[in-house]
Each structure stands twice: as structure tokens, then as C-alpha cells.
Amino acid sequence: xxxxxxxxxxxxxxxxxxxxxxxxxxxxxxxxxxxxxxxxxxxxxxxxxxxxxxxxxxxxxxxxxxxxxxxxxxxxxxxxxxxxxxxxxxxxxxxxxxxxxxxxxxxxxxxxxxxxxxxxxxxxxxxxxxxxxxxxxxxxxxxxxxxxxxxxxxxxxxxxxxxxxxxxxxxxxxxxxxxxxxxxxxxxxxxxxxxxxxxxxxxxxxxxxxxxxxxxxxxxxxxxxxxxxxxxxxxxxxxxxxxxxxxxxxxxxxxxxxxxxxxxxxxxxxxxxxxxxxxxxxxxxxxxxxxxxxxxxxxxxxxxxxxxxxxxxxxxxxxxxxxxxxxxxxxxxxxxxxxxxxxxxxxxxxxxxxxxxxxxxxxxxxxxxxxxxxxxxxxxxxxxxxxxxxxxxxxxxxxxxxxxxxxxxxxxxxxxxxxxxxxxxxxxxxxxxxxxxxxxxxxxxxxxxxxxxxxxxxxxxxxxxxxxxxxxxxxxxxxxxxxxxxxxxxxxxxxxxxxxxxxxxxxxxxxxxxxxxxxxxxxxxxxxxxxxxxxxxxxxx
Numbered sequence: 001x002x003x004x005x006x007x008x009x010x011x012x013x014x015x016x017x018x019x020x021x022x023x024x025x026x027x028x029x030x031x032x033x034x035x036x037x038x039x040x041x042x043x044x045x046x047x048x049x050x051x052x053x054x055x056x057x058x059x060x061x062x063x064x065x066x067x068x069x070x071x072x073x074x075x076x077x078x079x080x081x082x083x084x085x086x087x088x089x090x091x092x093x094x095x096x097x098x099x100x101x102x103x104x105x106x107x108x109x110x111x112x113x114x115x116x117x118x119x120x121x122x123x124x125x126x127x128x129x130x131x132x133x134x135x136x137x138x139x140x141x142x143x144x145x146x147x148x149x150x151x152x153x154x155x156x157x158x159x160x161x162x163x164x165x166x167x168x169x170x171x172x173x174x175x176x177x178x179x180x181x182x183x184x185x186x187x188x189x190x191x192x193x194x195x196x197x198x199x200x201x202x203x204x205x206x207x208x209x210x211x212x213x214x215x216x217x218x219x220x221x222x223x224x225x226x227x228x229x230x231x232x233x234x235x236x237x238x239x240x241x242x243x244x245x246x247x248x249x250x251x252x253x254x255x256x257x258x259x260x261x262x263x264x265x266x267x268x269x270x271x272x273x274x275x276x277x278x279x280x281x282x283x284x285x286x287x288x289x290x291x292x293x294x295x296x297x298x299x300x301x302x303x304x305x306x307x308x309x310x311x312x313x314x315x316x317x318x319x320x321x322x323x324x325x326x327x328x329x330x331x332x333x334x335x336x337x338x339x340x341x342x343x344x345x346x347x348x349x350x351x352x353x354x355x356x357x358x359x360x361x362x363x364x365x366x367x368x369x370x371x372x373x374x375x376x377x378x379x380x381x382x383x384x385x386x387x388x389x390x391x392x393x394x395x396x397x398x399x400x401x402x403x404x405x406x407x408x409x410x411x412x413x414x415x416x417x418x419x420x421x422x423x424x425x426x427x428x429x430x431x432x433x434x435x436x437x438x439x440x441x442x443x444x445x446x447x448x449x450x451x452x453x454x455x456x457x458x459x460x461x462x463x464x465x466x467x468x469x470x471x472x473x474x475x476x477x478x479x480x481x482x483x484x485x486x487x488x489x490x491x492x493x494x495x496x497x498x499x500x501x502x503x504x505x506x507x508x509x510x511x512x513x514x515x516x517x518x519x520x521x522x523x524x525x526x527x528x529x530x531x532x533x534x535x536x537x538x539x540x541x
Contacts, residue, residue, distance in 0.1 A: 064314065067288075068311050075283075076110055077276045078107075079106065079107050081270070082100070082268065085265075086100070086115050090125075090187075091125050092125065095125065095126065096265045098245070098246045098247070099247045099253075099264045100267050101269065102248075102250070104308065105307050105309060106272055109135075109248060112246045116131060116133050131185050132184070132243075133189065134243075136151070136191070137191045138191060150200070152180065152200060153179075153203050156175050156217040156220075157175075158173050158218075159172065170226060171226075172224075175215050175231065177213075184242055185242065185243065186243055187246055188245050189248070190245065190248070194249045205259055217235070247260075247264065272306055276307070288315075290321065292328070293331075301346075304346075349375075349502045359470060360375075360377075361456075361475035361499075362375065362457075362475065363452070363495035371495040372498050373498055374448065378438065380439075381436060381437045383437045388437050388438065391438070392441075393440075393441045394441050394442030394443060395442060395448045395449065413451050414450060420480055421454055421457045421458045424458060424481075424484045431461075450489075452478065452490070454480030455479075455480050456476050458480055469541045471538075476539065477489055477507075477509060480532065486511065486531060492509050500524050506525040508534075509528060511529060513528075514526065514528035
């Protein structure tokens with residue numbers, strides 16, 4: 001037996017030696033490949049780091065829009081009242097959630113940034129120094145129905161998703177915090193908050209109530225001992241999200257969900273007038289050290305609709321002046337900018353020089369909540385008895401109501417208001433409009449909708465039929481019922497401001513509105529009206 005073992009032992013020894021060599025070569029190649037990969041990774045990392053440093057060493061000059069960005073509240077032009085209310089909402093011991101309304105380019109975002117600095121410096125505010133200001137644009141904050149990624153609220157990276165890493169390979173879901181958690185202890189600013197997806201908005205409202213973000217995953221098992229403790233903690237107690245929301249929107253308040261509005265203070269930022277835009281343009285010119293005449297400054301104010309447009313016009317004009325080696329922005333340079341940018345003049349309402357027949361100054365509110373003057377004109381011609389007709393132009397004919405799941409079309413409210421006006425004039429004032437061909441028009445190129453022009457239409461038609469003139473320094477707003485009563489309307493404060501800017505001396509508003517608010521104007525007379533008789537008493541000359 002020993003002889004057999006001795007005879008074949010050297011064969012077993014050779015086999016063992018062979019397998020040891022194979023295993024050694026395998027591990028040697030494995031180690032070598034690992035080292036090669038590590039060297040390649042380091043080499044690639046060094047290359048990318050060098051590229052990154054080279055990119056960071058390139059720095060262009062700061063654009064004028066950034067140079068002109070307000071660094072203090074005094075730099076936010078024309079919004080003193082809104083800033084005062086914003087400070088009251090954020091800088092006190094109990095800061096509130098806020099929605100800022102107003103047109104684009106008037107300082108909403110800048111004021112939101114500055115108010116956090118003010119709050120941190122306040123001894124009463126709970127905000128600490130270094131509190132986060134997280135800015136999110138709702139128009140690009142996508143909503144993923146699969147809940148794979150939610151940059152606003154946060155999401156869970158489940159093991160099945162690519163790039164789940166070592167924890168994912170172990171079957172562990174990994175929570176990913178969103179903007180709500182990153183804003184913990186500070187301000188979450190959502191620009192154009194009205195553009196958020198409805199489901200996203202409903203979840204945000206829940207976060208505002210609970211001050212935490214609750215995440216869910218079908219892969220989470222609370223009894224799994226392999227899951228790290230912090231992940232158990234997140235799924236049980238949620239991610240912290242104790243912040244204050246500042247939402248900015250160019251929409252009207254009634255276009256936002258009532259549930260959001262009920263949780264927030266509402267602050268309105270006024271549209272900028274010509275003097276405000278002139279001040280913004282003057283400061284922008286001072287930043288780039290260029291000369292600018294008052295005549296050119298007036299021209300900028302005539303075409304710039306907001307502060308951002310004024311700064312852009314100044315920057316482009318300065319660029320042309322630099323190319324042409326001029327030290328001054330002249331009118332011909334600015335004209336090139338205006339022509340190329342297809343800018344339109346700011347709409348300015350021009351009052352009639354004297355009382356007119358069939359022409360009334362109405363009041364309205366634009367989509368951004370800005371009050372505006374609205375001309376209403378009526379013309380009548382005698383027709384065969386009982387064969388008259390009426391035409392209404394300059395209004396929206398139909399409007400679509402409801403959401404995507406249930407929508408319907410209806411006749412516009414402006415046309416319905418005109419029908420009510422004709423009923424009142426026929427039956428209450430006995431004008432016999434069936435004996436006239438009537439044309440009621442809203443000039444200006446902007447389709448009108450809403451019932452608030454009711455009393456203006458009634459005054460214009462009555463004036464045209466009776467041939468009496470209407471006070472050209474008077475403006476009015478109010479809905480008219482078929483019984484001749486004047487009902488309350490919205491946006492009265494904004495409308496009065498528009499009338500004041502236009503040079504109006506007297507404004508008629510519904511008595512219901514007059515009793516609901518405190519109106520204190522020294523340069524303009526506010527007159528409450530209850531019915532059509534009150535309207536005609538004030539309006540007719």
C-alpha cells in the first residue's frame with residue numbers, strides 16, 4: 001500500500017501544485033485588475049478635477065441684472081407697504097406662511113430673500129443665524145406619478161432602482177430628502193406656487209400642518225434588523241420639515257386653492273408706476289457708469305413694463321454704446337433696442353378733455369391683480385318700433401369652466417351683465433330700447449369679462465339714449481342686478497389706485513364694498529352707490 005502511495009504521491013503533489021498556481025495566478029490577476037482599475041479611477045478623477053478647476057478659474061463679469069439685484073429693503077423700489085407687511089408676518093416671534101401676489105419683475109423674490117436676513121437679525125424671531133433659504137420654481141418642479149423622484153417633498157430610492165448602491169443590494173430602501181427638509185429651520189420659497197401639481201400641493205399642505213414629511217415604501221420592513229436605525233427612524237417619525245413657506249404668484253387670489261390660501265397670510269405687491277421704473281433704470285445705469293439723459297430715461301419708462309425689463313433695456317443699450325465707442329446711451333441707441341425687442345408702449349389711459357355722450361370710465365382688474373381703467377362706449381340709432389337690436393363687442397364671448405375631469409362652457413359674465421343692464425333700462429327706467437339699434441363697445445384690444453362693468457354699461461347706454469353727457473373725471477365699478485341694485489365686486493382697492501393714477505377725481509363703488517373696508521383718500525372722492533338711480537345721479541352732467 002505504501003508502495004502505491006509512493007508511486008502516485010508525486011502525481012497528487014503535482015496536481016496540488018498546479019491548482020495552487022492556478023489559484024495564485026487568478027488572485028494575482030484579480031489584484032492586478034483591481035489595482036489597474038484603482039489607478040484608472042484615480043487618473044480619471046485627477047483629469048476631471050483638473051477640468052473642474054480650469055472651469056472654475058473662468059469667471060465672466062456679473063450681468064447687470066445681478067448687479068442691480070436689491071441688497072437691502074431700500075433697494076426694492078415701490079413696495080414699502082408690502083415689505084412692511086412681509087416683515088410683520090416673518091420677523092415676529094410667531095412667523096407665518098405667506099403668499100405674495102403681484103406682476104413679474106416687481107421685487108417679490110428679492111423681498112423674500114431679504115426678509116429672512118432681517119428675521120435672523122431680529123431678537124424676537126425663532127430663525128437662527130445661517131437659516132436656510134431654499135428656492136424652488138414650481139414650473140420646473142416635476143411631479144412623478146411613480147414617486148421615484150420628488151424634488152419638493154422627497155422620495156424613497158427603492159432597491160429595484162438603478163444606482164441603489166450597497167444598501168439597495170441588501171434590499172434596504174433609502175429615503176431621499178427634498179426641498180421641504182432642506183428648508184428645515186428656514187424659508188422655503190416657491191416661485192409661481194399656483195403651477196404646482198394638485199397632488200403635490202395637497203401633500204405640501206399636509207407637511208405644513210405636521211411639520212414633517214412622511215415617506216412610504218413597500219420594501220420597508222420595520223422588523224428587518226439589517227435596516228440601519230436612522231432609516232427606521234425616518235419611516236416611523238418622518239423627515240423634519242419645520243419651515244415657513246413664502247409662495248409667489250402672478251395669478252389672482254381666486255385662482256389658487258382655498259386650502260392653501262387659508263393657511264397663508266396674503267400680501268399684495270403693487271405694480272410699478274413710471275417713477276418707480278425710472279428709479280430702477282437710473283440705479284442700473286449708475287452700476288455700469290454710463291451717462292443717460294432724462295429724455296432717454298423717459299423713453300425707457302414709456303416702454304418698460306417692469307423693473308426687470310428696464311434693466312435689460314439698459315444693459316443691451318450699454319452694450320451697443322460700448323461697441324460703437326460711445327460714453328453715453330443716446331436715444332437712437334435705445335430705439336434700436338426697442339425696435340429689435342418689439343417692445344410696446346405701456347398702456348396709459350387718457351381721460352377725455354370734456355364730458356362726453358355715451359362714454360364712461362369703467363374700472364377693471366388684470367390677470368396679475370393690477371387695477372386698470374376701462375373705457376365703455378355706447379351708440380344708439382332709432383329703429384322701427386319694436387324692431388331694434390343690440391350688439392356687444394370687445395368682450396369674451398364664451399369661457400370654459402371646471403377642470404380637466406369635468407369642464408363646461410358658458411356665456412361670458414360680461415355678456416350676461418349686458419343682458420341684465422338692458423333689462424334694468426327697459427323695465428326700471430322705461431327706455432324702450434327695442435326702438436333703437438344699440439352698439440355697446442369696450443375699445444382697447446383687451447377682451448373684457450366679468451360683471452363689474454355693469455353700472456358703467458348702464459350709464460353709457462342711458463347717456464346715449466337721452467343725449468346727456470357723463471362726467472369725464474368720474475370712474476365707476478359695480479355689478480347691476482335685474483332689479484337695478486348695485487352688488488359688491490372684487491379688486492376695489494386696486495381699481496381705485498388705477499383711477500387715482502389716471503387723474504380721476506371721483507369713483508363710484510358699491511355701497512357693500514364701501515362698508516367692508518376703510519378707504520382714506522385725500523385727492524379722490526369715493527362715493528358709495530346702492531342702485532342705478534344713485535349711479536345716474538353722480539354720473540350725469
